[in-house]
Amino acid sequence: MARGPAGAAAVLGPLLWGCALALQGGMLYPRESPSRERKELDGLWSFRADFSDNRRQGFEQQWYRTPLRESGPTLDMPVPSSFNDVGQDGRLRSFVGWVWYEREVTLPQRWTQDLGTRVVLRIGSAHYYAIVWVNGVHVAEHEGGHLPFEADVSKLVQSGPLSSCRITIAINNTLTPHTLPPGTILYQKDTSKYPKGYFVQNTHFDFFNYAGLHRPVLLYTTPTIYIDDITITTGMDQNTGLVNYKVFVQGSEHFQLEVRLLDEEGKVVAQGTGDQGQLQVPSAYLWWPYLMHEHPAYLYSLEVRLTAQTEAGPVSDFYALPVGIRTVAVTENQFLINGKPFYFHGVNKHEDADIRGKGFDWPLLVKDFNLLRWLGANSFRTSHYPYAEEVMQLCDRYGIVVIDESPGVGIVLTQSYSNVSLQHHLEVMEELVRRDKNHPAVVMWSVANEPASYLKPAGYYFKTLIAHTKDLDPSRPVTFVTNSNYEADLGVRLGSPHLFSSPLPVFWCSPDACSNALQGRTAPYVDVICVNSYYSWYQDYGHMEVIQLQLATQFEKWYRTYQKPIIQSEYGAETIAGFHQDPPLMFSEEYQKGLLEQYHLVLDQKRKEYVVGELIWNFADFMTDQSPQRAMGNKKGIFTRQRQPKGAAFLLRERYWKLANETRYHGSAVKSQCVGNSPFTF
Numbered sequence: 001m002a003r004g005p006a007g008a009a010a011v012l013g014p015l016l017w018g019c020a021l022a023l024q025g026g027m028l029y030p031r032e033s034p035s036r037e038r039k040e041l042d043g044l045w046s047f048r049a050d051f052s053d054n055r056r057q058g059f060e061q062q063w064y065r066t067p068l069r070e071s072g073p074t075l076d077m078p079v080p081s082s083f084n085d086v087g088q089d090g091r092l093r094s095f096v097g098w099v100w101y102e103r104e105v106t107l108p109q110r111w112t113q114d115l116g117t118r119v120v121l122r123i124g125s126a127h128y129y130a131i132v133w134v135n136g137v138h139v140a141e142h143e144g145g146h147l148p149f150e151a152d153v154s155k156l157v158q159s160g161p162l163s164s165c166r167i168t169i170a171i172n173n174t175l176t177p178h179t180l181p182p183g184t185i186l187y188q189k190d191t192s193k194y195p196k197g198y199f200v201q202n203t204h205f206d207f208f209n210y211a212g213l214h215r216p217v218l219l220y221t222t223p224t225i226y227i228d229d230i231t232i233t234t235g236m237d238q239n240t241g242l243v244n245y246k247v248f249v250q251g252s253e254h255f256q257l258e259v260r261l262l263d264e265e266g267k268v269v270a271q272g273t274g275d276q277g278q279l280q281v282p283s284a285y286l287w288w289p290y291l292m293h294e295h296p297a298y299l300y301s302l303e304v305r306l307t308a309q310t311e312a313g314p315v316s317d318f319y320a321l322p323v324g325i326r327t328v329a330v331t332e333n334q335f336l337i338n339g340k341p342f343y344f345h346g347v348n349k350h351e352d353a354d355i356r357g358k359g360f361d362w363p364l365l366v367k368d369f370n371l372l373r374w375l376g377a378n379s380f381r382t383s384h385y386p387y388a389e390e391v392m393q394l395c396d397r398y399g400i401v402v403i404d405e406s407p408g409v410g411i412v413l414t415q416s417y418s419n420v421s422l423q424h425h426l427e428v429m430e431e432l433v434r435r436d437k438n439h440p441a442v443v444m445w446s447v448a449n450e451p452a453s454y455l456k457p458a459g460y461y462f463k464t465l466i467a468h469t470k471d472l473d474p475s476r477p478v479t480f481v482t483n484s485n486y487e488a489d490l491g492v493r494l495g496s497p498h499l500f501s502s503p504l505p506v507f508w509c510s511p512d513a514c515s516n517a518l519q520g521r522t523a524p525y526v527d528v529i530c531v532n533s534y535y536s537w538y539q540d541y542g543h544m545e546v547i548q549l550q551l552a553t554q555f556e557k558w559y560r561t562y563q564k565p566i567i568q569s570e571y572g573a574e575t576i577a578g579f580h581q582d583p584p585l586m587f588s589e590e591y592q593k594g595l596l597e598q599y600h601l602v603l604d605q606k607r608k609e610y611v612v613g614e615l616i617w618n619f620a621d622f623m624t625d626q627s628p629q630r631a632m633g634n635k636k637g638i639f640t641r642q643r644q645p646k647g648a649a650f651l652l653r654e655r656y657w658k659l660a661n662e663t664r665y666h667g668s669a670v671k672s673q674c675v676g677n678s679p680f681t682f
């Protein structure tokens with residue numbers, strides 16, 4: 001489905017790798033402060049899906065020019081929420097094309113009259129392509145459904161006597177080979193089987209393509225001279241914590257900056273001036289992961305105060321950023337946090353729940369974190385796209401370590417390796433790093449999940465993408481998650497960096513195949529090898545007895561080739577809660593437990609050598625496209641979609657707390673852990 005007027009704007013410029021962050025401006029989370037106010041726009045918006053044949057009626061009739069109710073009927077639509085599951089209209093659930101959201105907002109008088117106030121509209125996420133108008137004037141366009149974008153609307157709201165404004169957002173959920181994630185539209189032309197113009201959206205990933213305004217939308221203010229971005233990196237020198245800061249200011253070149261670091265008691269422990277520098281914190285408290293230390297997730301507060309003189313008088317801006325002091329490093333067989341071996345015992349998640357789809361929801365978020373901590377999970381991967389900023393903030397606060405993944409999932413078509421796709425993927429990594437760079441919980445970037453890394457252009461694509469991500473953030477390792485079987489993966493067969501520095505080995509393949517293989521190799525570029533495998537599920541169905549051999553082979557082959565630490569980034573079994581069968585049969589709770597136990601036997605051997613983590617697939621059941629393989633979604637959760645435990649949750653809980661005790665940094669056995677005021681006891 002063509003994206004219409006917006007499609008043209010998605011045409012992309014020259015490739016940008018190798019240079020510093022190319023995005024204009026920062027994306028600091030909007031926090032209230034003495035100089036900044038917020039106005040949440042969550043609640044009911046007016047909504048209409050454009051069901052016209054070409055889906056462009058809204059543009060042809062310019063629905064953004066007047067209130068939406070004047071151009072036709074509207075529905076009430078909650079924000080944040082996916083639009084798909086809240087209604088009773090089956091056509092809306094599977095709708096592909098443009099939908100229109102609108103909200104009238106009354107603004108505080110100062111915002112519309114004080115020209116020293118900057119008013120910004122921020123959209124946490126709009127899946128997938130969004131165009132925004134304020135009072136009928138185009139203010140922003142954004143491609144990508146999982147990262148925030150903003151528009152400075154000061155001039156518009158300050159230009160007349162109005163004390164309200166009308167925000168219109170058109171969103172298109174169409175996925176093409178060049179979007180992230182990619183997809184294709186299949187037009188069915190056989191009129192004996194399908195009505196004229198019939199098309200469906202096809203995707204190559206295993207979750208439902210929910211769409212809409214998924215995260216909070218808000219207006220916030222800053223002064224016109226303001227703190228636009230802050231970049232923090234941290235380190236340790238003996239017992240002294242090092243906080244390197246860089247502050248970016250917009251609106252003037254003449255300003256003063258004061259920076260103070262406060263501990264959890266509010267005591268100033270270090271201070272500096274100017275737009276960059278290093279703060280030194282003697283006897284610093286480190287940010288430790290949950291269950292790794294008796295006081296995990298220690299957060300300082302970096303207070304940045306800007307002052308400037310203008311003709312209209314003094315201006316000041318204030319922003320407080322939570323800061324965790326910690327280091328991350330990778331050796332040949334270890335993942336180190338604060339110099340100590342860290343073992344990921346955690347989960348893969350999805351942003352997914354009944355009714356709200358991918359809509360952000362505080363009760364759901366708090367429940368999920370309570371379950372994670374009950375489980376003894378110390379980490380998760382944001383499979384398969386960046387999660388809401390509020391999720392990342394809770395990870396910082398609770399010490400839940402994050403592998404932060406881009407929406408690069410389902411990259412399996414050759415077209416999705418084109419320069420247009422690569423350019424977009426590079427920009428998405430820029431947006432992701434810009435948003436999440438200051439979270440201590442984020443310890444690694446994942447640029448993709450299960451791409452067809454055997455295709456010819458994959459080598460160049462991933463080499464470029466990973467190099468760019470490392471340029472953007474040299475302080476964190478980078479990975480992508482592979483499901484390649486060692487033997488089937490051309491890249492692995494030929495890709496060892498050691499092979500290239502020694503005399504060329506005798507290859508079994510033809511010159512053409514060799515050159516394909518060399519270009520297809522991708523694993524040499526990653527710092528940690530993340531492997532997904534589903535032994536006795538997608539192969540050798542029902543034969544749990546082969547798991548140990550196959551898993552041990554998988555680990556050995558990968559490790560012997562690359563000498564890099566390995567994470568079992570997915571494993572699991574489809575399980576329908578309440579199905580019981582002993583001896584175990586597939587889909588029963590007993591089979592899920594049995595399969596996990598077989599994996600654990602091998603993980604327990606290999607974690608003594610080079611395996612540095614295990615992430616179960618999946619935390620909870622989640623919705624997918626309809627298919628004969630999926631019974632109302634993917635059921636590999638250890639919790640149901642309603643967050644109730646299956647038997648495997650208890651098994652994993654036992655294991656994770658045991659692992660925590662074995663891999664804990666110091667102190668006696670851990671029976672419980674307090675984070676903030678909430679105790680979690682095994």
Ligand code: GCB
Binds near residue numbers: 617636
């Ligand atoms: C995978 C994918 C994940 C799927 C899972 C499954 O390898 O990474 O997105 O949901 O397998 O259950 O098939």
